Amino acid sequence: MDFSxxxxxxxxxxxxxxxxxxxxxxxxxxxxxxxxxIGLEGKLLGAAFAAAAAAAVTGSAWIGLGAGIVVSISMAxxxxxxxxxxxxxxxxxxxxxxxLALGVTVVLAEAWFRRGGNTPNLSGDQxxxxxxxxxxxxxxxxxxxxxxxxxxxxxxxxxxxxxxxxAVPITAYVMFHTRFGLRVRAVGENPTALDTAxxxxxxxxxxAIFVTGILCGAGGxxxxxxxxxxxxxxxxxxxxxxxxxxxxxxxxxxxxxxxTCLLFGFLSAMQIRLQGVEFPLIGEVxxxxxxxxxxxxxxxxxxxxxxxxxxxxxxxxxYVKER
Amino acid sequence: MxxxxxxxxxxxxxxxxxxxxxxxxxxxxxxxDAAGKFDKxxxxxxxxxxxxxxxxxGNEYSELEIQEDSQREQALRRFASRGASxxxxxGFTWAEPLNVVAQEFxxxxxxxxxxxxxxxxxxxxxxKEQEGSFLVGALAAxxxxxxxxxxxxxxxxxLLQAFGCGYIQGAxxxxxxxxxxxxxxxxxxxxxxxxxxxxxxxxxxxxxxADVIYAAAGAAGEGxxxxxxxxxxxxxxxxxxxxxLFPGNMLTSMVKxxxxxxxxxxxxxxxxxxxxxxxxxxxxxEGVGAAxxxxxxxxxxxxxxxxxxxxxxxxxxxxxxxxxxxxDNSCPVx
Numbered sequence: 209m210d211f212s213x214x215x216x217x218x219x220x221x222x223x224x225x226x227x228x229x230x231x232x233x234x235x236x237x238x239x240x241x242x243x244x245x246i247g248l249e250g251k252l253l254g255a256a257f258a259a260a261a262a263a264a265v266t267g268s269a270w271i272g273l274g275a276g277i278v279v280s281i282s283m284a285x286x287x288x289x290x291x292x293x294x295x296x297x298x299x300x301x302x303x304x305x306x307x308l309a310l311g312v313t314v315v316l317a318e319a320w321f322r323r324g325g326n327t328p329n330l331s332g333d334q335x336x337x338x339x340x341x342x343x344x345x346x347x348x349x350x351x352x353x354x355x356x357x358x359x360x361x362x363x364x365x366x367x368x369x370x371x372x373x374x375a376v377p378i379t380a381y382v383m384f385h386t387r388f389g390l391r392v393r394a395v396g397e398n399p400t401a402l403d404t405a406x407x408x409x410x411x412x413x414x415x416a417i418f419v420t421g422i423l424c425g426a427g428g429x430x431x432x433x434x435x436x437x438x439x440x441x442x443x444x445x446x447x448x449x450x451x452x453x454x455x456x457x458x459x460x461x462x463x464x465x466x467x468t469c470l471l472f473g474f475l476s477a478m479q480i481r482l483q484g485v486e487f488p489l490i491g492e493v494x495x496x497x498x499x500x501x502x503x504x505x506x507x508x509x510x511x512x513x514x515x516x517x518x519x520x521x522x523x524x525x526x527y528v529k530e531r
Numbered sequence: 532m533x534x535x536x537x538x539x540x541x542x543x544x545x546x547x548x549x550x551x552x553x554x555x556x557x558x559x560x561x562x563x564d565a566a567g568k569f570d571k572x573x574x575x576x577x578x579x580x581x582x583x584x585x586x587x588x589g590n591e592y593s594e595l596e597i598q599e600d601s602q603r604e605q606a607l608r609r610f611a612s613r614g615a616s617x618x619x620x621x622g623f624t625w626a627e628p629l630n631v632v633a634q635e636f637x638x639x640x641x642x643x644x645x646x647x648x649x650x651x652x653x654x655x656x657x658x659k660e661q662e663g664s665f666l667v668g669a670l671a672a673x674x675x676x677x678x679x680x681x682x683x684x685x686x687x688x689x690l691l692q693a694f695g696c697g698y699i700q701g702a703x704x705x706x707x708x709x710x711x712x713x714x715x716x717x718x719x720x721x722x723x724x725x726x727x728x729x730x731x732x733x734x735x736x737x738x739x740x741a742d743v744i745y746a747a748a749g750a751a752g753e754g755x756x757x758x759x760x761x762x763x764x765x766x767x768x769x770x771x772x773x774x775x776l777f778p779g780n781m782l783t784s785m786v787k788x789x790x791x792x793x794x795x796x797x798x799x800x801x802x803x804x805x806x807x808x809x810x811x812x813x814x815x816x817e818g819v820g821a822a823x824x825x826x827x828x829x830x831x832x833x834x835x836x837x838x839x840x841x842x843x844x845x846x847x848x849x850x851x852x853x854x855x856x857x858x859d860n861s862c863p864v865x
Contacts, residue, residue: 326750443727477731
């Protein structure tokens with residue numbers, strides 16, 4: 209493996225990390241406001257389907273993205289209604305949404321497109337294409353190392369990748385430097401205090417969950433219209449749950465969430481790359497061992513380096529005004 | 532427990548009555564797998580086979596798409612009790628329910644594709660995937676300019692390894708030094724749907740120099756084929772003819788003639804020539820092969836065509852023996 213191979217693996221890590229990053233940041237808003245969101249997976253899947261279906265019908269990836277976000281927000285609002293107004297169990301509501309998405313997407317896809325639960329293949333403007341940043345080719349040719357990093361790793365992704373990474377500083381700023389962020393954090397820690405100060409706990413949680421919906425929508429659209437080129441049955445394959453793990457791993461903080469998602473992306477990229485490769489001294493490692501590597505490393509990292517992850521204090525508890 | 536027992540007995544009783552009243556009417560039936568009738572692959576080919584039968588004989592057939600796994604036994608029972616024969620089910624997921632129902636209806640004929648059910652009234656149709664894969668492997672090796680080709684599959688599973696093993700043998704028959712990149716998408720059945728990871732695996736193989744990728748991974752395979760098409764390289768489809776997916780970037784497809792298996796089962800029953808037991812379709816029976824059509828006509832030169840036909844004849848004649856991974860769970864080449 210030489211330098212350019214490493215760059216290619218890192219490039220692949222970025223692509224694999226993006227849906228996790230969208231979902232983890234989405235979960236951050238909801239969970240910081242005190243509402244557990246195990247339904248990230250379902251929202252990703254629902255949005256992936258809506259985006260692919262809308263893009264296939266209208267021919268525009270942007271309309272697809274819009275449809276994905278609308279569907280994801282609608283699902284988030286159902287969750288908000290169940291958790292805030294009905295004071296229901298948030299885990300049950302989230303799991304119900306996951307099942308709903310798993311079933312409804314395939315039924316609708318079959319009814320509308322008759323392709324065995326998939327949407328038609330997308331091409332051209334129906335997908336988000338890659339964007340070459342200025343001077344990428346010149347930089348690669350003229351500047352060693354840095355130029356290659358710029359041209360291969362930073363340039364050449366689609367718009368949603370840049371948006372995902374842009375969402376990290378924005379989230380960090382909103383959460384820790386704005387009044388809204390302060391209130392969201394407060395409502396997750398001690399809703400009674402906010403209520404006493406005359407603010408609506410329910411309204412704040414609705415707002416936070418609305419943002420969750422937007423971000424999950426973008427993550428779903430990325431899967432089906434940017435990284436992939438169609439919706440397929442259960443295409444999220446557990447990414448929503450991995451994102452939730454990444455969020456906990458990052459102790460509900462945006463920058464740490466980004467690094468965790470990149471780490472998970474890197475481990476899967478390495479895993480793909482190392483299958484069937486001869487190692488010096490050891491020789492070829494059985495493919496099962498390589499495939500287990502990301503999980504083993506995750507367990508080691510989780511057990512050894514993270515320390516205690518302390519969730520927002522009021523998480524999972526519906527707020528009941530004292531009477 | 533007692534209620535359940537009564538219900539079973541009752542259901543059995545009703546089934547017996549139904550068989551008695553409709554025994555004279557024997558219409559063949561086809562029950563699709565959960566992926567659905569129009570899955571552009573396995574099930575749609577089965578449908579095509581039933582249509583072939585209908586066109587050739589003018590006879591009708593019944594069909595059903597199941598919505599979930601729990602309907603399998605129920606659907607089999609319903610068709611059998613209505614007097615349908617043979618009842619054909621495509622896919623190895625049917626093996627368990629069929630094993631149960633076939634014993635309940637010893638006079639009905641059943642056929643299953645891609646799995647073996649050892650009952651006296653069941654025909655089990657298997658394919659020599661390794662022979663078809665051998666041919667597409669040879670084509671890939673002839674097409675490759677980089678001397679590196681790729682194989683992307685769902686996970687470590689004997690059937691999928693048989694595809695890959697045949698592919699390598701075919702490629703080595705053309706170019707003994709060719710490098711074959713061999714990747715798994717995941718570790719379980721979920722990998723058949725993980726089209727995004729399949730795409731990443733495809734990209735990784737292309738970056739390592741592969742210029743032809745054979746994807747045997749169900750729905751996820753399209754991700755790898757898409758990656759190859761996006762890069763202007765070549766993909767090879769599987770099961771049904773997938774050449775139309777990316778015209779100009781699909782070298783060929785390794786087709787399994789599920790349609791032939793279905794139409795044969797229907798026709799044999801009609802002619803009173805039904806045979807139960809295991810039936811294995813290879814190149815000689817035209818059960819597997821490399822798809823040639825208008826979408827890949829420009830990619831296959833006459834020279835390649837001649838060589839492939841030569842290899843096919845040699846396999847049929849037994850001059851080349853393609854190793855089946857499933858026979859000893861190992862592959863002599865890698």
